[in-house]
Amino acid sequence: MAAILEQAEVATELRPAIAGRNPWLLAGRRLWHNRIAMAALVLFLLIVVVSLLAPLYASHIAHTNPFVNDLNGTTIVHGKRVPLMQQGGGLLKLGETPIGPTWDVHHYFLGADALGRDVAARLLYGGRSSLLIGIGSAVICCLFATVTALIAGFFGGVTDSLLSRLMDVIWAFPVLLFAITVGTELQTLPHGLAVGPVHIVATSLWLPTLIIAFIYVPYVYRPVRGQVLTVVHREYVEASISQGASNLRLLFSDILPNVITVVIVLLPLIIATTILT
Amino acid sequence: MSRAVRSPLRGRKLYTWSTAVAIAALVGAAGCGGSSGSSSSSSSSSATGAQKGGTYTILANSAFGVADPAQNYTLQEWQLLIDTHDGLVQFNRVGGTAGTKIVPDLATSLPQPTNGGKTYVFHIRKGIKFSNGQVMKPSDFVTTFERQFTVPGPTSFYSGIIGADKCSTKGCDLSQGVVADDSAYTLTINLTAADPEFLDKLALPFAYVVPASTSKKLTGNNVPPGTGPYMWQSYNPNSQAVLVRNPYFKQWSAAAQPTGYPDKIIEKYGQTISDEVTAVENNQADEVFDGDVIPSDRLNELNSAKYSSRVHVNPLTADWYFALNTRTPPFNNLKARQAINYAADRNAYVKIGGGPSLAVPTCQILPPNFPGYKPYCPYTAGSDTTKWTGVDLTKAKQLVQQSGTAGMKVVVNSASDDTSKALAQQMVADLNKIGYKASTQLLTGSIQYPFIQNSNNSSKWNVAWSAWYQDYPAPSDFLNVLTGCGSIHPHSDASPNIAAFCDKSIQAQMDKAETLGQTNPTEANNIWAQVDHAMTDQAPWVDMFNPKQIDFLSSRVHGYQWNPQWYILIDQQWLK
Numbered sequence: 001m002a003a004i005l006e007q008a009e010v011a012t013e014l015r016p017a018i019a020g021r022n023p024w025l026l027a028g029r030r031l032w033h034n035r036i037a038m039a040a041l042v043l044f045l046l047i048v049v050v051s052l053l054a055p056l057y058a059s060h061i062a063h064t065n066p067f068v069n070d071l072n073g074t075t076i077v078h079g080k081r082v083p084l085m086q087q088g089g090g091l092l093k094l095g096e097t098p099i100g101p102t103w104d105v106h107h108y109f110l111g112a113d114a115l116g117r118d119v120a121a122r123l124l125y126g127g128r129s130s131l132l133i134g135i136g137s138a139v140i141c142c143l144f145a146t147v148t149a150l151i152a153g154f155f156g157g158v159t160d161s162l163l164s165r166l167m168d169v170i171w172a173f174p175v176l177l178f179a180i181t182v183g184t185e186l187q188t189l190p191h192g193l194a195v196g197p198v199h200i201v202a203t204s205l206w207l208p209t210l211i212i213a214f215i216y217v218p219y220v221y222r223p224v225r226g227q228v229l230t231v232v233h234r235e236y237v238e239a240s241i242s243q244g245a246s247n248l249r250l251l252f253s254d255i256l257p258n259v260i261t262v263v264i265v266l267l268p269l270i271i272a273t274t275i276l277t
Numbered sequence: 278m279s280r281a282v283r284s285p286l287r288g289r290k291l292y293t294w295s296t297a298v299a300i301a302a303l304v305g306a307a308g309c310g311g312s313s314g315s316s317s318s319s320s321s322s323s324a325t326g327a328q329k330g331g332t333y334t335i336l337a338n339s340a341f342g343v344a345d346p347a348q349n350y351t352l353q354e355w356q357l358l359i360d361t362h363d364g365l366v367q368f369n370r371v372g373g374t375a376g377t378k379i380v381p382d383l384a385t386s387l388p389q390p391t392n393g394g395k396t397y398v399f400h401i402r403k404g405i406k407f408s409n410g411q412v413m414k415p416s417d418f419v420t421t422f423e424r425q426f427t428v429p430g431p432t433s434f435y436s437g438i439i440g441a442d443k444c445s446t447k448g449c450d451l452s453q454g455v456v457a458d459d460s461a462y463t464l465t466i467n468l469t470a471a472d473p474e475f476l477d478k479l480a481l482p483f484a485y486v487v488p489a490s491t492s493k494k495l496t497g498n499n500v501p502p503g504t505g506p507y508m509w510q511s512y513n514p515n516s517q518a519v520l521v522r523n524p525y526f527k528q529w530s531a532a533a534q535p536t537g538y539p540d541k542i543i544e545k546y547g548q549t550i551s552d553e554v555t556a557v558e559n560n561q562a563d564e565v566f567d568g569d570v571i572p573s574d575r576l577n578e579l580n581s582a583k584y585s586s587r588v589h590v591n592p593l594t595a596d597w598y599f600a601l602n603t604r605t606p607p608f609n610n611l612k613a614r615q616a617i618n619y620a621a622d623r624n625a626y627v628k629i630g631g632g633p634s635l636a637v638p639t640c641q642i643l644p645p646n647f648p649g650y651k652p653y654c655p656y657t658a659g660s661d662t663t664k665w666t667g668v669d670l671t672k673a674k675q676l677v678q679q680s681g682t683a684g685m686k687v688v689v690n691s692a693s694d695d696t697s698k699a700l701a702q703q704m705v706a707d708l709n710k711i712g713y714k715a716s717t718q719l720l721t722g723s724i725q726y727p728f729i730q731n732s733n734n735s736s737k738w739n740v741a742w743s744a745w746y747q748d749y750p751a752p753s754d755f756l757n758v759l760t761g762c763g764s765i766h767p768h769s770d771a772s773p774n775i776a777a778f779c780d781k782s783i784q785a786q787m788d789k790a791e792t793l794g795q796t797n798p799t800e801a802n803n804i805w806a807q808v809d810h811a812m813t814d815q816a817p818w819v820d821m822f823n824p825k826q827i828d829f830l831s832s833r834v835h836g837y838q839w840n841p842q843w844y845i846l847i848d849q850q851w852l853k
Contacts, residue, residue: 069706071625087632090580092588094827095573096632114573114629115699184720 051127058121061105066125070116075099075107084108084116133209134275140213141270142263145220150251150259152221153228164225167218175215179277182211212274219273220266227259234258327836331852333539336553337566340514340546345496346482347421348430352746352844353568355482357520357544360537360848361408362485362503365399365418365464366476367533368749370846372838374646377750379476382533383413383486383504384464387476394471394795399464406525408508411488415457415464420489423449427493431771434478437468449493473794473801477749480842506537507848517545537848538836551575554829558584563831563852567845570696571827573631579829589828590634591839594644595746596755597630599689599704599819600775604735607682607713614816616676617740618656619669620711622703626821629699636822638665641813642755644823648798649752649790649805653813673711683712690729690738693719697742700821704740715740727770732777740819743775749842751794752805757787760812778817783808 031037058066073084077099088095098112109120152163170178186207200206231237237254245254341353346362349355359370367382369375381387384399391398405413425435426444435441439454456465468475478484487501500509506528507520520542528536548556550569556562558578565571571579579588601608601617608614623638630636637645640654658667677683687708691701701717708715718738720728728734729741748754758764762784764774790804813820828845830837836850 069625069703071628071703072622085628088577088580088634090577090582091585092580092590093634094580094588094590094631095576095635096628097573097577114695115702180721184724 047127048131051124051131054121054124054128057124058118062109062118062121063106064108064118064121066118066121068117070112071096073116075102075112077102077104077107084112129205130275133205133212134271137209137213137216137274138267138271140209141216141274142220142267144213145217146224146256146259146263148217149221149224149228150255153225154232154247154251154255160225163221167221170215171218173215175277179211179215182214183208186211212277215277216270216274220263220270223266224259224262227262228255231255231258326853327538327851328853329536329538329540329851331539332541332543333564333834333847333850333852334562335542335544335564335566335847336548336556336562336569337544337546338548338550338553338569340512340518342514343495344498344500344509344512344518345428345430346485346487346500347424347428348495349482350431353544353566356843356845356847357507357518357542358482358485358500358503359505359843360507360542361500361505361509361520361523362482362487363405363505363534364479364482364484364486365401366480368480368840368842369532370535370840370843370849371532372840372846374841376838376840376842379480380530380532382480382530390471390475390795392467394473395468397466397468397475399466401462401464402529403462405504405529407488407502407504408523408525409488409502410525411490411502413486413504414459414489415462416459417457417486417489418464419451419455419457420491420493421484421486422455423451424487424491424493425483428495431483434481434483437470437472437475439467439469442469471792471795473791473798474749474751474753477751481748505534507542514546516547517543519543535849538851539848542847554578557587557829557831560831560833563834564845564847565829567826567828571829576631579827584829587830587832587834589830589837589839589845591826591828591844592637592644592646593746593824593826594647594750594841595744595824596639596642596644597626597636597700597744597821597824598742599700599821600729600741600743601817601819602735602739602741603776603778603817604732605739607680607685607687608739610680610682611815612676612680613682615656616673616680616711617708618816618819619676620673620707621656621819621821622668622707623665623821624667625703626700629696629703630822630824635825635827637825638822639820640665641809641820642760642818643752643805643809644747644755647747647752647755648750649802649809651806651810653810655814656816668707670710677711677713685713687713687715687739688718688737689715689740689742690718690720690725691742692722692725694722697722700742704742704819708740729775730772731770732765732767732772735777741775744824745773747842752802752809753787753791756805756808756812757791760817761787776817778815780811780815783811783815786811 058064071085074081075084082099084099085096086099087093088097098114098116099108100111102108102111108118110123111119113119113122148163152160232255237250240250240254337353341349341351343349344354346354346358363382365382365384366379366387369378369380379387383402383405385402386400388397388399390396401415407413422435422438423444426432426441426449427446429446432441438451440451441454444451454467456467485503487503491501498512498514500512502508504526506523506526508523510519510521512518522540526536528534544566545562550565551572553562553565553569554571554575557565578584601614603609618640627633627636627638640656643650645652652663654665655662656669657665658669689701689704689708691697698717698719701719705715705717726743729738729743745755745759758773760774760776760778762779762781764772765777765779766772786804786808790801790808793804794801826844828837833852834850835853838846838849840846
């Protein structure tokens with residue numbers, strides 16, 4: 001029996017060590033093998049690339065300025081020059097109808113809108129704004145909500161009560177109504193929004209980005225705070241405390257890594273929500 | 278009359294703003310009920326084949342707010358109030374230009390004013406009952422006029438009555454100004470000064486009689502009894518208003534208050550305008566409320582042979598315009614104001630408004646076919662200054678340079694619905710072409726109108742979209758109300774001179790025309806024409822176009838008439 005055990009020990013020592021796998025690599029491999037996820041990722045990247053190329057399309061392919069009205073303009077369809085806005089027909093000739101899709105990338109591919117502007121070019125530019133505002137506001141929202149949730153969950157007591165009640169107040173407003181109210185008020189400021197050294201003009205995309213980020217903070221705050229409350233009582237946190245770790249170290253070295261998974265899951269959901277908003 | 282906006286106390290509103298209503302045949306030219314050529318058979322005011330009965334259903338996107346006739350200043354309710362209530366006088370209840378004539382209603386005749394034009398003595402008809410069975414007496418009018426001041430609402434129409442200057446929402450005593458004699462059945466109205474437009478003002482629903490027992494406070498959604506052929510059975514702004522026949526009504530004047538044809542009139546609220554169009558196409562309802570702007574993507578259907586005979590297009594005495602804020606740079610400078618007038622692409626604005634069938638470009642304030650109107654447009658390419666033909670960008674840029682305002686930031690305020698937003702965007706484009714840095718500021722319709730009127734907000738915008746529809750056919754209703762010095766009310770949401778423009782010499786001409794109007798209307802109209810041209814030269818506005826109105830009806834509606842004051846005469850149509 002002892003001989004068998006000794007042989008097993010030798011065999012174990014002689015066997016080469018199995019290297020641990022990096023969790024990010026593992027995740028990447030799983031993603032690679034998931035065909036549906038890969039298809040969605042490719043589509044998403046395609047949309048991003050095409051949106052980023054909007055200026056190229058507008059100036060070099062379509063030769064239009066999608067930001068300037070062109071109600072009296074014309075374009076070429078099947079070799080003929082036609083007006084972009086066409087008066088209604090029949091007996092009454094009511095209305096002015098913009099030209100529909102021409103399926104010609106050089107001449108109003110998706111037609112014109114009610115102001116004679118190229119719909120295809122505007123679609124691409126719109127994608128840029130949507131991605132910018134959507135992703136930007138989601139990131140800001142998650143950042144702010146995570147920091148707030150960490151503070152509330154870690155310190156507890158009055159701090160937690162105050163922050164949580166503030167979030168409840170924000171959450172109590174219907175989201176869109178709140179956003180419209182705040183947006184209207186800020187938009188009518190004659191010199192934009194000025195807070196200390198920061199100055200945002202009324203027409204800046206930062207305004208809708210910040211407003212949308214603000215209204216969705218409670219949606220991220222609550223689940224993250226809940227996770228913080230769970231993690232803060234774990235043994236490794238207590239161990240760190242007993243070793244004299246500072247609050248800052250506890251928050252960012254022990255607690256944050258264990259709640260970040262919640263934020264990672266929420267981030268794409270919030271991006272989708274903010275784009276829709 | 279103010280524009281079609283949802284804000285309550287702003288003049289007559291249509292509750293839709295992109296009123297792309299057009300009429301091909303001018304009322305004046307047709308000389309009849311007025312309608313497009315596609316519907317000549319139903320435009321006649323002849324009652325051939327007329328029959329009483331049925332329920333006439335109107336679909337409106339939203340209700341008209343509070344129903345108290347002392348406060349409500351919307352066309353939407355007025356089109357119904359003229360069927361349920363009466364005043365001392367009325368606009369002739371027929372289509373065409375004859376519809377602008379004032380005729381006696383509850384008064385037996387139109388009085389000649391005495392005492393230098395300051396006293397009117399009306400003889401009141403006897404034997405007329407309210408819809409609750411009470412007999413109408415002259416003293417009922419005292420309550421009616423006093424309510425105009427005790428109920429929050431527009432008071433300027435009757436502020437010339439003696440005693441009105443001391444009236445307020447806290448109380449009102451017009452016993453010196455409105456003297457009723459119930460035994461002689463007379464009503465004497467004493468004014469502080471002659472007012473040649475006073476009979477027009479008496480024909481507005483504010484002056485329609487209600488019982489003396491009516492509360493002096495706002496009655497909310499309960500409409501007090503009236504003397505018309507119909508009465509209000511119910512009004513719920515969340516669902517519908519229902520009018521049924523007044524059992525006590527007996528016709529006393531076909532010109533002022535004819536008996537109606539339908540037995541019941543229902544106005545339903547809450548559908549989208551596109552759904553309203555579909556319902557009327559399918560004859561599930563009889564009328565798309567003519568203040569609801571039919572979306573441009575539905576207009577093409579109406580052009581088709583299937584529906585065009587049910588469409589009526591009529592010119593409106595109305596303006597769609599951008600007011601220029603004369604309080605602040607750059608438009609406190611005349612050259613800057615004239616520059617944007619030269620640069621404004623009115624053709625583009627017309628296209629946004631629905632095309633040449635629905636909008637006619639203009640440079641001046643008075644609309645066509647209006648008293649005092651003489652065509653004038655100095656801000657055009659070419660030498661013909663009677664009509665707009667094109668932009669003159671060279672001249673515009675020169676004026677901008679001369680004004681020293683090139684490169685300035687300009688905020689263009691407008692409402693956020695599709696048409697108003699598009700108009701604002703076009704204005705931004707026009708401003709940018711001549712060297713300004715323009716941007717839009719879009720507010721929801723119910724906020725936008727009071728916002729631009731209130732001087733507290735004057736630093737926040739430079740150009741503001743608005744629209745105005747006549748209260749009654751008098752030049753002062755446009756020129757004095759919208760550009761007169763007395764129409765600037767600082768810190769108030771009701772300050773219709775949005776541009777805050779005041780020129781004392783032009784004002785003096787307006788005052789002269791108003792005084793002359795009573796004795797020499799022809800000469801007064803000549804002066805009004807000069808005022809209109811002078812005001813156009815001063816350019817407090819960029820006037821875009823005069824809109825036209827569409828009425829779209831079901832196939833069972835007959836007897837359509839267009840009245841320049843009330844537009845579609847609902848109860849004068851019959852159903853077959």
